[in-house]
Amino acid sequence: MVAIPEEVLRWLDAPEFAVIATILPSGRPHQAVVWVTRDGNDVLVSTVKGRRKHLNVEADPRCSVIVYPKDSPYSYVEVRGTAEVEDEGARELIDRLCQEYTGNDRYTADDGTDNVRIILRIHPEKVVTLIR
Amino acid sequence: MVAIPEEVLRWLDAPEFAVIATILPSGRPHQAVVWVTRDGNDVLVSTVKGRRKHLNVEADPRCSVIVYPKDSPYSYVEVRGTAEVEDEGARELIDRLCQEYTGNDRYTADDGTDNVRIILRIHPEKVVTLIR
Numbered sequence: 001m002v003a004i005p006e007e008v009l010r011w012l013d014a015p016e017f018a019v020i021a022t023i024l025p026s027g028r029p030h031q032a033v034v035w036v037t038r039d040g041n042d043v044l045v046s047t048v049k050g051r052r053k054h055l056n057v058e059a060d061p062r063c064s065v066i067v068y069p070k071d072s073p074y075s076y077v078e079v080r081g082t083a084e085v086e087d088e089g090a091r092e093l094i095d096r097l098c099q100e101y102t103g104n105d106r107y108t109a110d111d112g113t114d115n116v117r118i119i120l121r122i123h124p125e126k127v128v129t130l131i132r
Numbered sequence: 133m134v135a136i137p138e139e140v141l142r143w144l145d146a147p148e149f150a151v152i153a154t155i156l157p158s159g160r161p162h163q164a165v166v167w168v169t170r171d172g173n174d175v176l177v178s179t180v181k182g183r184r185k186h187l188n189v190e191a192d193p194r195c196s197v198i199v200y201p202k203d204s205p206y207s208y209v210e211v212r213g214t215a216e217v218e219d220e221g222a223r224e225l226i227d228r229l230c231q232e233y234t235g236n237d238r239y240t241a242d243d244g245t246d247n248v249r250i251i252l253r254i255h256p257e258k259v260v261t262l263i264r
Contacts, residue, residue, distance in 0.1 A: 017205045019198055021153035021161035029153035029161045031198040033208050066151055066163040070202060073149045076165050 002124045004041055007131060008077040011067045012038040015101040020045055020120075021064040022056035022083075030056055035097040036065060043079050043122040046094045048115040057083040057120060065122060072132065080126040090117040134256045136173055139263060140209040143199045144170040147233040152177055152252075153196040154188035154215075162188055167229040168197060175211050175254040178226045180247040189215040189252060197254060204264065212258040222249040 004012070018036035021029050032053055034045050043065050047054050057063060061082045068076040094117045098107035109115045136144070150168035153161050164185055166177045175197050179186050189195060193214045200208040226249045230239035241247045 017200065019151040019153075019163060021151075021163050021196065023155075023159070023161060027155070027159070027192075028194045028212060029155060029196045030212070031151060031153050031163075031196045031210050033198065033200045033205065060159075062160045064153065064161045064163045066165065068149065068151075068165045070205075073165065073202075078163050080160060080162070 001041065002127050004038070004043075004077065004079060004124055004127050005129055008129050009038065011069050011077060012036060012043065014069075016067050016069055018045070018065050018067045020053060021066075022053045023060045023062065024056060025059060035101050036067060037093075037097060037100070039121070041124060043081070043124065044093060045120040045122065046090065046097055046117055047120060048109075049118050053120070054085065054118060057085065063120075063122060074130070074132040076130055078128040079122060079124045081122040081124045083120040083122045086119040086121050090119050093117070093119055133173065134259050136170070136175075136209065136211060136256055136259050137261055140261050141170065143201050143209060144168060144175065146201075148199050148201055150177070150197050150199045152185060153198075154185045155192045155194065156188060157191060167233050168199060169225075169229060169232070171253070173256060175213070175256065176225060177252040177254065178222065178229055178249055179252060180241075181250050185252070186217065186250060189217065195252070195254060206262070206264040208262055210260040211254060211256045213254040213256045215252040215254045218251040218253050222251050225249070225251055
């Protein structure tokens, strides 16, 4: 376990967008823009059960999450780690993220249905930061 | 070869930041924030010879580039493809990108030296877009 430096935790606590990279079955990298937060030193990403990044981390949990602040895009934190898939608290997490990013209390999927949400809990193993 | 949809080309032509994912020798994904542009249907990223993403694509050219516009972050284009490394025109490209992103005519590295630049020319093989 590697600690995320204190001075970049604020980017994970703020509603900054992140990009998560996972590995497709072919070995190719796959990327997606996501909301992100943290629980202590773990990075948390919410996704839908069965979606590509969920399937990818089930097959290979190694992933990377990068955040560059909207107002300071030459600064960034890249967290490389291993994702654990969690069900518990997934609905609460997506609603909390939704509140933080959009101001709406409850997240509703584009198609109006409530998908089954899961949490990707990423344990940092390598952290690269640049603050400019 | 897969065509990048017309309606997202403007994000590649504008000075929007991108994230490139490549594969580390260990098989883990690696991400970096980059300036990006295009040459026709190829995505162009500038980097320094010998830098991690250069070494990664020399070993495995499969990569992903994702752009979400600063003012519309729920829209994105992800281009998955194969990177070809080019030397020719690399200095001109970094200066052009520098001009577009910062307004300065000539790019100078942080340490004041002129590193040897290369171009990652990415041939799209799969393109995923969402416009909201």
